[in-house]
Amino acid sequence: MKTLEATKLADLAAALTAAGYRVIAPCQRGDQVHLECYQAGKTLRADVIPVNSAKDALFPRSEVIGRYRFEGNEFETVPVAPQAGKTVLLAVRPCDAAALAPLDAVFNWDYKDEFYNAHRDATTVVALACTAADDQCFCTSVGGSPDSTANADAVLRPADGGKRFILESLTDKGQAIAAAGQAVLTEGQAQADPPAQVAPAFDSAAVTAWAKDGFDSPLWKELSLACMGCGACAYTCPTCHCFDIQDEATRREGVRLRNWDACGFGLFTKHAGGHNPRHDQASRWRQRVMHKFAYFPERFEMLACTGCGRCGRLCGNGMSIREVCSQIEQAAQAGVK
C-alpha cells in the first residue's frame, strides 16, 4: 500500500503543484484553517476542519460568466470560457466530498451549467478520513460517515496513531494523484486508525417527515429568533448553491458576475415593487431548513446537508442546523405540529 508520512502532507501538495495541479488544501491562516490554494511555505493542517467548504473550488464566490463591450449604441456580448485549471481538493473531509452529490444534481438537472461542470471535470477529490470529530459534527445523522469515500477519487486514511496516511486510489483520477505524488509516497504497510465516533444528533427521516406538514408550525418563529440574517451559514455550507447575477461595467465594457447569495437575506426574494414572499426571518429560516431536509429530497431524492457542522461553528449567535433539527425531532416526538 502507498503511505505518506504525516509530516509530508505539504510535500505531497508541493509535488502535485509541480505536476500542474492547483492544490486546494487546509492551510493555516492566522489562527484559522482555510481551504485555499497551497503555496510553498504554507502550513497544512489535517487535524482541524477548515472554516470554509470545498464548494469554493467548484462554485467560486464570485465568477465572471460573461463579458460585454459597448461603443455608443453598439453592444456586443463576449462569451467567457470557464477558468477551470486542473485542480485537486487535497485532504478535504468526507462531508465535503458528500456535498458534490447535491451540487451535481442542481447544476445538471436541466441546463447543464458549463461553469460548474468545467470546474467539476477538472477536479480530483482526495478525501481525508476523519479520526476525530468535534461537537458540531453530525455526518452520521444525515447519511454520511467519518470515513466515507463517496464522490472521492482517492482517500487519505490516518494510520499508525496519526504518524502517517494510507493513500487509497479509487478512480483513474485518484491513480493520477498517486503517480504525480510518487516521490513523496512510500510503499509499505500501515494500520489504519479507527474512524471518529460521531454520535447521532437527530433522525433526519423524522425531520423530513415532520417538515411535510410543518410549513405552518409556530415553531419556526422560535427556532429562528437568534438569526441575524448574516448569511454566514450559507456561505460556509458545502451544499448551499444559491447565487445572484450582477453586472459591473466601466464606460466601454462590463462583466457579468455570478456571486453567492443566501436565502437568509431579506432581499433574496424581495420584488422591486416591494412585495416580499418571505417577509420575515422565520420564513427565511424555514426555507433554509425545509430546502435541505424536505424540498431537496422531494426533488432530487437526497438531503442537501452533509453534517459538516460549519454553520454551527461559524454562527455569531450559536445557531446551527444540527441544533434546529434536533429540536424539530423532539417536537415531532412530542407530537407538536
Next chain:
Amino acid sequence: MTMTMSNPASASPYLPRVATVAEACKFTPKEAWFRFEFADGQGIQYAAGQFMEVSVFGVGEAPISICSAPGKRGDLEMCIRAVGDVTNALHTLQVGQTVGLRGAFGNGFDMDKVAGKDLLFVAGGLGLAPCRSFILDALNHREKFRNVTILYGARTPADLLFTKDLEAWAQRKDSTFLMTVDRGDENWKGNTGVITTLFRKMPKVDPANTAAFIIGPPIMFKFAVLEALAMGLRKTSIYCSLERRMKCGLGKCGHCQIRNVYVCQEGPIFNYAEVMRLREGI
C-alpha cells in the same frame, strides 16, 4: 427550458441576445410600453405567460413578462414599471437603443388546453401586461372558445394601461369587456370599486366549463379567486402567474424557488390547486 432551446441561443445561456427598442410609449409616469426587435434578425418563439430576463448593459438584469400575442415572431412587447435600477434605466431608453434579452423562460400556457371553454380574464394593475398575451391569443383565435369575458381594474383612470386595446376590446361584439377603477376622477363615467365588484356585473358563465386567468397583485388575486370559487369554478381551472425575483431563469440560482418548484421553469403559470400546495406562492 425546451422552449428556450427552440430559440436562437447566444453562446451562453447567461448572456443575452441583443435587441433594439423599435417602439416605445409612455402609458403613465411609471409604466412604459416597449416593442423590441432582435438584432440578429432571427426572431423568437414564445407562449403566453413566458418571461424574459431584460438587460440594460452596465446596469443589470430584471425578469419581465412578455405582453404581446404569442407565437413565432420577429419582435416582442413588454410593459415595464419603473421601480428598480434596471427598470428605471429602461425608462430612459429611446427608440433605436439597445437592450439584452434572455429567454423566453417559464412554462408558458398553451391556450389550446382550454379550447371550447368559456374564458374569464381578470387583470389587476400591471397584471394586465402578462394577461394581455393570453387575451390577444384568445381574441386572435376567437372561434376556438365560447364566451370570452375580460375584467380589468386599475387604481385611477390615470393608471389605465393599453388604453387603445381597452377601447378595441370594448367595441368587440364577440366578447365582454368590463373595467373599473378604485377611485374615479371628475371625467370618469365608468365603474368604480375594486375589481371583484365586476363579477356581479358580468354575464353568467358556465362554471364547470370555464377557465379563468387571474393576474394581478397578491391582494387582488386572493379576493378574485374567492369570487371565482364562489361562482363554482374548479381550482384546476383557475390560472395565475406567480411573480418571483428570478435571476438565472435556468432553475439553479434558487431565487424563484417555492417548496420543491422552480417558478422560472415549472411556472410562472400555475393553476390554483398548485398555488394552494405551494403555500408561499401568493
